[in-house]
Amino acid sequence: MAYLLVKYLHVTCVLISVSLFVLRGALALMSRPWRQRRVLHVAPHMVDTVLLGSALWLAWRIGQYPFVNGWLTAKVLGLLAYILLGMRALGKNTPRSQRLPFFVAALLTVGYIVGVALTHSPSWELLSS
Numbered sequence: 001m002a003y004l005l006v007k008y009l010h011v012t013c014v015l016i017s018v019s020l021f022v023l024r025g026a027l028a029l030m031s032r033p034w035r036q037r038r039v040l041h042v043a044p045h046m047v048d049t050v051l052l053g054s055a056l057w058l059a060w061r062i063g064q065y066p067f068v069n070g071w072l073t074a075k076v077l078g079l080l081a082y083i084l085l086g087m088r089a090l091g092k093n094t095p096r097s098q099r100l101p102f103f104v105a106a107l108l109t110v111g112y113i114v115g116v117a118l119t120h121s122p123s124w125e126l127l128s129s
């Protein structure tokens with residue numbers, strides 16, 4: 001029961017995190033001053049902290065760990081890539097022409113992570129026979 005609740009919390013945080021990223025990305029692409037809105041600064045940090053905390057708790061509960069089990073390693077590295085690509089997409093000093101490619105790459109990375117989550121496989125089970 002607790003496991004399912006935390007899993008729903010984890011997935012809810014994923015949905016909010018990606019929605020906030022899409023909102024900030026869209027505003028940045030339209031050159032709108034989203035940084036002036038305090039909520040768009042604070043909320044993503046809070047949501048991402050709960051996302052990671054719930055991820056670690058779920059991993060502990062099922063006894064599978066990043067850097068031991070491949071799919072969880074892929075999720076952690078994917079999360080790192082999502083954060084770095086997202087920072088470039090939203091960065092103050094990122095040239096306008098580079099925002100969209102970084103934004104799209106960050107969203108593709110989240111898509112990859114969701115695939116890994118659903119299949120428990122870094123290759124989405126495409127390589128297993």
Ligand code: HEM
Pocket residue numbers: 007010011014052055056058059062066072075076079082110113114117118
């Ligand atoms: C943006 C990053 C992440 C996304 C998009 C994401 C997505 C998801 C989704 C959609 C599920 C539900 C899968 C299902 O229905 O069975 C899930 C479960 C889970 N995630 Fe994440 N996750 C992320 C980060 C992480 C990280 C970094 C870890 C590593 C510790 C992690 C560990 C887990 C675990 C252990 C489960 C439960 C798997 C199960 O019960 O079968 N997640 N994640």
